[in-house]
Amino acid sequence: MSEYHIETKCVQAGYRPGNGEPREVPIIQSTTFKYDTSADVGRLFDLEASGYFYTRLQNPTNDYVAAKIAQMEGGTAGMLTSSGQAANFFAVFNIASKGDHVVACSTIYGGTFNLFNVTMRRMGIDFTFVSPDCTDEELDAAFCPNTKAVFGETIANPALTVLDFDKFARAAHAHGVPLIVDNTFATPVNCRPFEFGADIVTHSTTKYMDGHGAAVGGAIIDSGRFDWMAHADKFPGLTTPDESYHGITYAEKFGKEGAFITKATAQLMRDFGSIQSPQNAFYLNLGLESLHCRMKQHCANGLALAGFLKSSPKVEWVSYPSLPGDKYYDRALKYLPNGSCGVVSFGVRGGRKEAEDFMGRLKIFAIETHVADARSCCLHPASSTHRQLTEQELIDCGISGNLVRMSCGLENTEDLVADVEQALG
Ligand SMILES: *Cc1c(COP(=O)(O)O)cnc(C)c1O
Numbered sequence: 001m002s003e004y005h006i007e008t009k010c011v012q013a014g015y016r017p018g019n020g021e022p023r024e025v026p027i028i029q030s031t032t033f034k035y036d037t038s039a040d041v042g043r044l045f046d047l048e049a050s051g052y053f054y055t056r057l058q059n060p061t062n063d064y065v066a067a068k069i070a071q072m073e074g075g076t077a078g079m080l081t082s083s084g085q086a087a088n089f090f091a092v093f094n095i096a097s098k099g100d101h102v103v104a105c106s107t108i109y110g111g112t113f114n115l116f117n118v119t120m121r122r123m124g125i126d127f128t129f130v131s132p133d134c135t136d137e138e139l140d141a142a143f144c145p146n147t148k149a150v151f152g153e154t155i156a157n158p159a160l161t162v163l164d165f166d167k168f169a170r171a172a173h174a175h176g177v178p179l180i181v182d183n184t185f186a187t188p189v190n191c192r193p194f195e196f197g198a199d200i201v202t203h204s205t206t207k208y209m210d211g212h213g214a215a216v217g218g219a220i221i222d223s224g225r226f227d228w229m230a231h232a233d234k235f236p237g238l239t240t241p242d243e244s245y246h247g248i249t250y251a252e253k254f255g256k257e258g259a260f261i262t263k264a265t266a267q268l269m270r271d272f273g274s275i276q277s278p279q280n281a282f283y284l285n286l287g288l289e290s291l292h293c294r295m296k297q298h299c300a301n302g303l304a305l306a307g308f309l310k311s312s313p314k315v316e317w318v319s320y321p322s323l324p325g326d327k328y329y330d331r332a333l334k335y336l337p338n339g340s341c342g343v344v345s346f347g348v349r350g351g352r353k354e355a356e357d358f359m360g361r362l363k364i365f366a367i368e369t370h371v372a373d374a375r376s377c378c379l380h381p382a383s384s385t386h387r388q389l390t391e392q393e394l395i396d397c398g399i400s401g402n403l404v405r406m407s408c409g410l411e412n413t414e415d416l417v418a419d420v421e422q423a424l425g
Contacts, residue, residue, distance in 0.1 A: 015285075159319075
């Protein structure tokens with residue numbers, strides 16, 4: 001499959017049926033798997049043979065779909081998780097534990113920020129947050145001897161900043177640690193972070209990949225390129241024997257290509273059980289089959305809406321990376337030449353009240369906390385997700401009282417622009 005274009009991989013990668021087998025990915029709706037002898041099961045538990053024994057750790061439906069996403073990203077191994085939150089937690093916790101430190105971009109998704117800044121700190125992992133536009137020197141200064149990873153988002157939700165892959169990958173590798181990138185908003189259709197130096201990619205498949213608002217899910221993909229053994233002292237969990245798995249050393253037994261995902265499955269999935277249900281993996285695969293077609297329309301709608309908003313006197317500012325003149329336009333051209341996403345943020349001229357009134361007049365865009373699916377939707381963070389914050393706290397996290405986040409779905413472009421035009425009044 002690796003020789004094919006992304007569109008072909010969206011449709012066909014992962015599941016390749018044999019003679020007389022179902023054409024569509026089968027849903028293996030079974031918690032457990034049957035074996036003839038205890039010795040067979042023993043070999044599975046020892047990771048001596050590959051196969052399935054319990055769906056808390058692995059399921060064939062999930063693995064077909066994970067293999068598809070791995071091929072779309074150009075990686076060597078992948079796994080599905082129950083949510084995007086679980087994917088980001090596993091991706092970091094797989095290599096960082098109590099006493100370790102991670103450098104992360106400050107504009108990351110609020111849920112991930114909270115996971116890192118509150119919950120993982122409570123687990124004894126320290127984080128330094130850096131601006132996506134920091135200098136090389138500022139980025140360098142964020143590293144500590146115990147730093148184990150660098151984390152950023154290709155396109156940040158909802159800040160819409162674009163990751164400077166060159167800068168963040170260079171810094172991570174100079175310090176001997178991997179760059180983990182959440183590629184949710186761009187999807188591998190618009191950006192493949194491994195081509196720009198990332199080592200691990202994560203997804204909230206809940207967004208464009210599923211694309212229909214049907215199933216919460218996540219994914220982790222390994223590029224297979226990070227050399228854990230070359231930095232063995234930093235990553236003992238991968239480079240020294242795992243006593244909970246009969247003394248297996250993941251990086252030795254599974255190599256660069258398989259160590260990260262095998263460890264995350266064998267330890268983290270075993271112990272936390274944040275697995276995606278096979279039924280949801282099936283829905284996700286239906287979404288992936290049309291992802292390349294849908295992203296084109298999401299992006300065309302986003303660009304048209306951003307262009308209209310920029311020309312409107314009722315609008316104070318617009319943020320959309322693929323819009324000429326945007327602060328991140330040059331970076332988007334470099335890393336997202338075919339388009340970015342369908343999400344546009346803007347400020348309604350006036351303030352909080354004008355923003356709320358605008359939202360109340362919309363007919364096609366529905367008010368939802370979700371983004372990135374087939375139906376257009378919008379959110380006023382100051383009166384919903386961020387309503388507990390004071391005006392000053394809103395400013396500190398880059399959310400003005402008049403900010404509205406619009407997620408362009410798959411409807412007709414003119415209808416969407418006309419809806420926003422009438423609602424601006
Ligand atoms: C939504 C989102 C998440 C969290 O994903 P869930 O599937 O909701 O758990 C993580 N990262 C980004 C960029 C997101 O947009």
